[in-house]
Amino acid sequence: MAGRGELERAVIDVLWDAGAPMTARAVADALPGRELAVTTVLTVLSRLEGKGVVRRIRDGRAHLYAAVASREEHTAALMHQVLDTATDRDAALARFVGSVSAPDLEALRRALDGR
Amino acid sequence: MTSLAGSSGIPAWALAGGLALLAVLLTGPVSALLARAHWPSRSPRAALVLWQAVCLGAGLSLVGAGVVIAVEPLGHNLATALITAGRSLLLDGTWPAAVQGWRLAAGIASAVIAAVLFSVLVRSAVLTVRRRRAHRQVLDLLTRPSVRAAPAGTGPAATTHERDAVLAGAVDVSILDDDRALAYTVPGWHSRIVLTAGLVTLLRADELTGVIEHERAHLRSRHDLVALPFQAWAVTLGRIPGVRAARAAAAGLIEMLADDAAVTRMASAPGGPDRRRILAGALARVALAGGAEVEPDAEPAGSPVAADHGPGPAGPSGVAGRVQRLLQERPPARSTAVLTYAVALVLVATPTVLLVIGWR
Numbered sequence A: 001m002a003g004r005g006e007l008e009r010a011v012i013d014v015l016w017d018a019g020a021p022m023t024a025r026a027v028a029d030a031l032p033g034r035e036l037a038v039t040t041v042l043t044v045l046s047r048l049e050g051k052g053v054v055r056r057i058r059d060g061r062a063h064l065y066a067a068v069a070s071r072e073e074h075t076a077a078l079m080h081q082v083l084d085t086a087t088d089r090d091a092a093l094a095r096f097v098g099s100v101s102a103p104d105l106e107a108l109r110r111a112l113d114g115r
Numbered sequence B: 001m002t003s004l005a006g007s008s009g010i011p012a013w014a015l016a017g018g019l020a021l022l023a024v025l026l027t028g029p030v031s032a033l034l035a036r037a038h039w040p041s042r043s044p045r046a047a048l049v050l051w052q053a054v055c056l057g058a059g060l061s062l063v064g065a066g067v068v069i070a071v072e073p074l075g076h077n078l079a080t081a082l083i084t085a086g087r088s089l090l091l092d093g094t095w096p097a098a099v100q101g102w103r104l105a106a107g108i109a110s111a112v113i114a115a116v117l118f119s120v121l122v123r124s125a126v127l128t129v130r131r132r133r134a135h136r137q138v139l140d141l142l143t144r145p146s147v148r149a150a151p152a153g154t155g156p157a158a159t160t161h162e163r164d165a166v167l168a169g170a171v172d173v174s175i176l177d178d179d180r181a182l183a184y185t186v187p188g189w190h191s192r193i194v195l196t197a198g199l200v201t202l203l204r205a206d207e208l209t210g211v212i213e214h215e216r217a218h219l220r221s222r223h224d225l226v227a228l229p230f231q232a233w234a235v236t237l238g239r240i241p242g243v244r245a246a247r248a249a250a251a252g253l254i255e256m257l258a259d260d261a262a263v264t265r266m267a268s269a270p271g272g273p274d275r276r277r278i279l280a281g282a283l284a285r286v287a288l289a290g291g292a293e294v295e296p297d298a299e300p301a302g303s304p305v306a307a308d309h310g311p312g313p314a315g316p317s318g319v320a321g322r323v324q325r326l327l328q329e330r331p332p333a334r335s336t337a338v339l340t341y342a343v344a345l346v347l348v349a350t351p352t353v354l355l356v357i358g359w360r
Helices: A004-018 A024-030 A038-050 A071-084 A102-113 B012-036 B044-074 B078-090 B101-142 B157-169 B197-202 B205-220 B223-236 B241-265 B275-288 B304-308 B319-328 B334-357
Strands: A054-059 A062-067 B173-176 B183-186 B192-196
Touching: A004 A024, A004 A038, A004 A062, A004 B101, A024 A038, A024 A062, A038 A054, A071 B101, A071 B173, A102 B275, A102 B319, B012 B044, B012 B241, B012 B334, B044 B078, B044 B101, B044 B223, B044 B241, B044 B334, B078 B334, B101 B173, B101 B183, B101 B192, B101 B223, B157 B205, B173 B197, B183 B205, B192 B197, B192 B205, B197 B275, B205 B223, B205 B241, B205 B275, B223 B241, B241 B275, B241 B319, B275 B319
Parallel strands: B173 B192
Antiparallel strands: A054 A062, B183 B192
């Protein structure tokens, strides 16, 4: 089970921590505790590219890979998607607490105080 | 096809008119009344079924009315008329001569309405699946299953330890590193339950269990599939008041169902606080922590149902309504539920049976 997803996380973690474009070889070398072939890393990188989280930069004859956005930016984007479902778009995600109105807040404060 | 058979039955014009009237009543006053009613919070499952019946009944009646007008001269009920039309088209290769002019227009209108209702549903389903997949792909890169240690808590060591124990047992839960207090699910085949670090540090262990069980109930019962048609039609046909009311009401009822399921599954220490109170507390705290953005009170609070309630405490399906409902603990209204299921059946059966019996 610790195959594909785990590997993708390890590779993107390297790029996120580096914060700068890297070659596939540099990524392979930076992977902690693993001896991975560069071709394997390339496969993972292209999958990540397909998911839109990694972009490829041509640098002379080599290719450099960089994270499209930081961890924090991706987290913020996910949060935005979650909160966005309160509006009129088709809700793809289900939230524990939806949008809260002002009278709702007032009633909740009273309910909590009463405990 | 001449009128030999139908000596009894309803005149075709009355049937078509009746069906159209039923459709208008269901999308208008019936939806408005149902949205304002208070009993649904005591029988959320029955109320949800009734909303489904109202929508299905309205759609069937509206489409049926146009079809009756179009094919009336071809037979004395829907089956015979459509068979006649099909025979004429397929065997003779000619358009049935009786279906012309305004009859043809009514038929086309019916077909367009049916096609729109169906295609909107399909489009919404496809978009939803795509959006969920994109979300999940990034999510899986940012989180790992919650077997990893929970984020360091600020509370006393004991509560942090209890929370860690809850999360260590919940392998289906992912923790996202964000300060806001949010819990949500990504439904579907590869479903995910996501809690933010902010929510984990905000809640006690027993409250956390309540939130996780609430989300599990959504996934287990595929509430996303129940909500999908309501959402799909509300996005496209939101101008029709009944459609918006149905979406808002269905969303609230689904949350109540998940709340109830969570309460039955939560573990509770003997002598400790009641499970309903625990979940109510969790809801209130998450809402007050402002994990969800607060809407300015000038705006009609997202759901038209809540707005309809005027100056009352809040709509029954809003967060405050859910908290109140959990704290009140009224027994489920069984007789209301049975009656509701019966009404739902009648709503769907009426247009269907009328079309099968046919016209004079």
